[in-house]
Amino acid sequence: KLQDHLGEIHDLDLLWANAVRLKVFRDQPALEHWQALIEQARKKRVDAYRQRMLGATSLWNLWRTELPAxxxxxxxxxxxxxxxxxxxxxxxxxxxxxxxxxxxxxxxxxxxxxxxxxxxxxxxxxxxxxxxxxxxxxxxxxxxxxxxxxxxxxxxxxxxxxxxxxxxxxxxxxxxxxxxxxxxxxxxxxxxxxxxxxxxxxxxx
Structure with missing residues (x-):
């Protein structure tokens, strides 16, 4: 699931970069509308990732305990x-x-x-x-x-x-x-x- 979040964040970044490069938006309001949608979708996945990876019981701390000593x-x-x-x-x-x-x-x-x-x-x-x-x-x-x-x-x-x-x-x-x-x-x-x-x-x- 974590890898899915990271992959989707990458895809959204790539989608936005290509859309801007190819000038697919007909006007400034359309650009701002899609930018807001993509940022909202991206933030949702970033927050989900952080929730799993931060805190005392996070996966990050769990993984660290499994590292060789x-x-x-x-x-x-x-x-x-x-x-x-x-x-x-x-x-x-x-x-x-x-x-x-x-x-x-x-x-x-x-x-x-x-x-x-x-x-x-x-x-x-x-x-x-x-x-x-x-x-x-x-x-x-x-x-x-x-x-x-x-x-x-x-x-x-x-x-x-x-x-x-x-x-x-x-x-x-x-x-x-x-x-x-x-x-x-x-x-x-x-x-x-x-x-x-x-x-x-x-x-x-």
């Missing part, structure tokens, strides 16, 4: 390659990432975490792969150093700056207690911790 995957791969170059123990990081994915999938399956969190799984996996890159700079307080390095990155295609900031927070607080002065965090659910920007860090007494 190679650009995003490629950008994440570059970040992961950068992390491997900095991490003195990349094998350990890959193991942590595997465990993190199993935990994430389990939490989603149990209903404790929503799978609808945008880029949630990718953010956690990338954070796990980068969680000790700070050891390339210092052994003391390396998690803070890792977080700082991540915050300096440019967000990959398909990510927002907040996604990258969430990865940095996950790395910064992935072990130990919650930040001092925020005891209320211990009463939040896992999903609340994530969506409020603290990351799903583990509380250890």
């Amino acid at each position: 190679e650009p995003n995957v490629g950008a994440l791969a570059r970040i992961e390659g950068w992390a491997r170059a900095l991490d003195p123990q990349p094998r350990h990081a890959r193991h942590v990432a595997t465990l993190a994915m199993e935990l994430y999938d389990g939490l989603c399956a149990s209903g404790l975490l929503s799978p609808q969190i945008k880029n949630g799984r990718e953010t956690l996996r990338t954070a796990a792969l980068m969680h000790e890159i700070g050891r390339s700079k210092t052994k003391a307080n390396c998690h803070k150093s890792s977080s700082g390095l991540i915050r300096k990155l440019r967000a990959p295609l398909g990510w927002s700056a907040e996604d990258l900031a969430t990865a940095a927070r996950l790395v910064r607080h992935h072990r130990g207690r919650f930040p001092p002065g925020r005891p209320a965090l211990t009463r939040l659910s896992i999903e609340q911790l994530w969506t409020q920007g603290t990351g799903a860090q583990a509380h250890r007494p």
